[in-house]
Amino acid sequence: MNHIAPGARAGIYHYDEIDRQFVAERVEQFRKQVDRRLSGELTEEEFKPIRLMNGLYLQLHAYMLRIAVPYGVMSATQLRKLSAIGRKYDRGYGHFTTRQNLQYNWIKLEDTPAILHELAEVDMHALQTSGNCVRNVTTDPFVGAARDEVVDGRVYAEILRQWTTMHPEFTYLPRKFKIAISGAESDRAAVRIHDVGLLARRNDKGEPGFSFYVGGGLGRSPFVGKLVREWVAQEDFVAYLEAILRVYNQYGRRDNIYKARIKILVHELGLEKFTQEVEEEFARLRGPKYRLDPEIVDGIRQHFAPPPFEELPDHSEALERARASNPAFANWLAVNVAEHKAPGYAIATISLKPAGGIPGDATCDQMDLVADLAERYSFGELRVTHVQNLVLAHVKKDELYDLWKQLDAAGLGSANAGLIGDIIACPGLDYCALANARSIPLAQAISARFADPVRQRTIGELGIKISGCINACGHHHVGAIGILGVDKKGTEYYQITVGGDPTLTTAIGDILGPAVTETEAVDAIEAIVDVYLANRSDESERFIDTLARVGHAPFKERIYAAD
Amino acid sequence: MSAKDRSKEGSMKAITANRLRDGEVVFLGEGGRWVESFAEAALFPRAEADDVLAPAKEKAEREQFAVDIYTFEVVEQDGVPVPATMRERIRTAGPTVRLDLGKQSLGKQAA
Ligand code: HEM
Ligand code: SF4
Numbered sequence: 001m002n003h004i005a006p007g008a009r010a011g012i013y014h015y016d017e018i019d020r021q022f023v024a025e026r027v028e029q030f031r032k033q034v035d036r037r038l039s040g041e042l043t044e045e046e047f048k049p050i051r052l053m054n055g056l057y058l059q060l061h062a063y064m065l066r067i068a069v070p071y072g073v074m075s076a077t078q079l080r081k082l083s084a085i086g087r088k089y090d091r092g093y094g095h096f097t098t099r100q101n102l103q104y105n106w107i108k109l110e111d112t113p114a115i116l117h118e119l120a121e122v123d124m125h126a127l128q129t130s131g132n133c134v135r136n137v138t139t140d141p142f143v144g145a146a147r148d149e150v151v152d153g154r155v156y157a158e159i160l161r162q163w164t165t166m167h168p169e170f171t172y173l174p175r176k177f178k179i180a181i182s183g184a185e186s187d188r189a190a191v192r193i194h195d196v197g198l199l200a201r202r203n204d205k206g207e208p209g210f211s212f213y214v215g216g217g218l219g220r221s222p223f224v225g226k227l228v229r230e231w232v233a234q235e236d237f238v239a240y241l242e243a244i245l246r247v248y249n250q251y252g253r254r255d256n257i258y259k260a261r262i263k264i265l266v267h268e269l270g271l272e273k274f275t276q277e278v279e280e281e282f283a284r285l286r287g288p289k290y291r292l293d294p295e296i297v298d299g300i301r302q303h304f305a306p307p308p309f310e311e312l313p314d315h316s317e318a319l320e321r322a323r324a325s326n327p328a329f330a331n332w333l334a335v336n337v338a339e340h341k342a343p344g345y346a347i348a349t350i351s352l353k354p355a356g357g358i359p360g361d362a363t364c365d366q367m368d369l370v371a372d373l374a375e376r377y378s379f380g381e382l383r384v385t386h387v388q389n390l391v392l393a394h395v396k397k398d399e400l401y402d403l404w405k406q407l408d409a410a411g412l413g414s415a416n417a418g419l420i421g422d423i424i425a426c427p428g429l430d431y432c433a434l435a436n437a438r439s440i441p442l443a444q445a446i447s448a449r450f451a452d453p454v455r456q457r458t459i460g461e462l463g464i465k466i467s468g469c470i471n472a473c474g475h476h477h478v479g480a481i482g483i484l485g486v487d488k489k490g491t492e493y494y495q496i497t498v499g500g501d502p503t504l505t506t507a508i509g510d511i512l513g514p515a516v517t518e519t520e521a522v523d524a525i526e527a528i529v530d531v532y533l534a535n536r537s538d539e540s541e542r543f544i545d546t547l548a549r550v551g552h553a554p555f556k557e558r559i560y561a562a563d
Numbered sequence: 564m565s566a567k568d569r570s571k572e573g574s575m576k577a578i579t580a581n582r583l584r585d586g587e588v589v590f591l592g593e594g595g596r597w598v599e600s601f602a603e604a605a606l607f608p609r610a611e612a613d614d615v616l617a618p619a620k621e622k623a624e625r626e627q628f629a630v631d632i633y634t635f636e637v638v639e640q641d642g643v644p645v646p647a648t649m650r651e652r653i654r655t656a657g658p659t660v661r662l663d664l665g666k667q668s669l670g671k672q673a674a
Pocket of ligand 2: 426427428429432433434435436467468469470471472473474
């Protein structure tokens with residue numbers, strides 16, 4: 001059934017005719033629905049759920065269209081199409097999100113069918129980006145390249161895409177359902193803040209399978225996902241997930257939107273009872289029908305076969321010369337470049353967080369450039385990360401310097417991956433209809449304050465995450481420093497939390513004290529950083545470790561003492 | 564301006580919506596006509612705004628012209644009417660982080 005389309009590149013899944021036909025039919029269906037809405041045959045009440053199922057929201061200034069980037073991986077051709085659409089139908093830019101998607105902010109309803117039609121030309125769409133379905137599955141942006149990889153997360157994310165799209169049982173769930181898969185030892189997909197998070201692990205016999213974490217989530221009631229099963233065999237992966245979704249479908253609260261997520265079910269039922277229900281359902285399901293057919297899995301795996309790496313020595317003379325001659329490049333190498341499993345290759349993170357810039361925004365010119373660079377240096381593919389950056393996963397070490405020079409010339413060379421300048425911020429009140437306060441200006445002020453790359457590296461790993469309301473699209477709960485925008489009688493205030501952690505040691509941050517104004521917030525962040533630097537035992541002690549050791553008191557004293 | 568001043572009696576209200584076909588922010592202007600610029604929006608005394616809203620909303624919905632139709636508060640600042648909340652100021656002008664976009668970029672609108 002699956003095939004590698006002519007000209008297919010390694011690493012990108014290519015739709016088969018069934019997928020293509022389905023997407024094309026959906027576009028035509030939506031075209032008619034839009035016509036019927038504009039002519040008045042459909043009321044807004046009838047139409048709204050339909051447009052949401054096609055990724056179209058109404059925001060403050062216009063419609064917002066959310067495009068799925070399945071598991072965050074796309075081809076240069078697809079990125080060029082996103083850029084072309086941004087130029088033709090939007091205002092020349094797009095916003096990469098924490099769900100590894102792309103959002104346009106200035107879309108017209110009447111243009112949307114044409115946009116979806118153009119997207120379908122490159123096998124893209126806006127399905128499963130909204131509504132109470134299984135959303136676009138996210139995975140490790142270093143998938144297929146990381147040294148610590150156990151299994152290829154794309155394979156399983158793609159299986160889920162095929163299995164959940166239009167699955168009637170999972171299209172009308174009590175609430176949205178977000179799944180993240182990490183195929184590596186370390187968690188670069190924030191699995192424990194998802195409804196279901198899967199972490200690849202080997203069992204005692206060395207066989208790869210998955211740990212299942214269930215009931216994580218942010219928003220109004222944040223929860224860290226709980227371990228429901230230590231190890232599920234790969235062949236049972238779909239059956240186990242189906243069992244979880246069935247239990248959710250059966251018991252999930254449809255009467256109250258604030259209690260409808262699976263995290264509330266797990267919390268209310270208790271882990272033990274929830275697990276028991278899942279295990280019983282799993283025992284019923286387990287069998288040939290739900291066992292993943294190795295042939296199908298192999299077919300999918302072939303799409304993600306490694307690209308044709310050259311046999312290279314791991315050490316690159318060219319790289320070392322460039323490192324020695326250019327300190328800015330050396331800094332970028334140290335911060336934004338990670339080890340690759342193939343000798344002589346490296347993984348490069350392209351930061352979309354220039355100092356003073358809008359986190360996650362990329363102009364269409366930048367998208368075109370990245371598409372060109374992906375073609376020249378990384379087998380024509382790239383990834384979107386959940387921290388709103390891009391990744392070229394397979395760059396020859398010999399070519400890193402050339403790559404960086406071109407990125408830097410286009411404002412894409414910031415060396416801040418994982419540092420204080422690498423801020424996540426949701427669109428906030430500048431765009432979002434649900435917002436209480438703006439997020440972006442605060443992110444801009446903070447990244448400008450900490451623009452100095454040397455200072456950033458001195459501070460080390462420290463994630464700041466900002467949301468404009470309690471929905472937590474900016475992941476503020478898991479920011480080492482989290483910032484939540486609140487509205488106090490018409491004025492924007494910001495509540496600061498500390499100690500959040502999005503990695504395997506997931507933690508929800510604690511509120512430090514009363515909310516502060518925007519100006520105070522930037523000073524408060526700086527004060528927090530100063531207290532950390534003054535208190536850390538040595539340079540290797542990260543902010544969250546110092547915080548855990550010394551507690552909140554010294555930070556509180558410094559920020560709130562003046563009052 | 565403090566929040567208290569804003570809710571002072573005697574402040575005015577305007578009526579706004581998003582145009583259905585493109586999402587553009589629109590305001591009810593004089594004579595029941597919808598306009599794109601807040602400068603041309605009709606202002607109503609607080610007590611009367613809801614009475615104007617109901618028929619305008621009914622008509623705009625019947626004609627598939629606009630969605631999300633509601634009133635918002637307007638205060639005077641330096642002699643000029645401005646929306647009382649940041650949210651409505653941003654809707655009438657555009658994103659504060661992209662002054663090149665939205666109504667503010669057309670030069671029609673004092674942000
Ligand atoms: C601008 C339009 C947006 C709207 C209307 C919106 C709406 C929402 C709502 C209502 C929730 C809470 C859901 C719940 O608790 O059940 C939510 C959660 C979330 N959204 Fe958004 N969002 C928007 C943009 C974004 C953007 C730009 C991102 C990425 C930067 C994003 C990523 C997320 C994430 C990661 C969550 C947390 C999921 C969880 O509850 O665990 N959203 N969003
Ligand atoms: S967190 Fe709130 S303000 Fe930010 S994008 Fe989500 S819904 Fe909008």
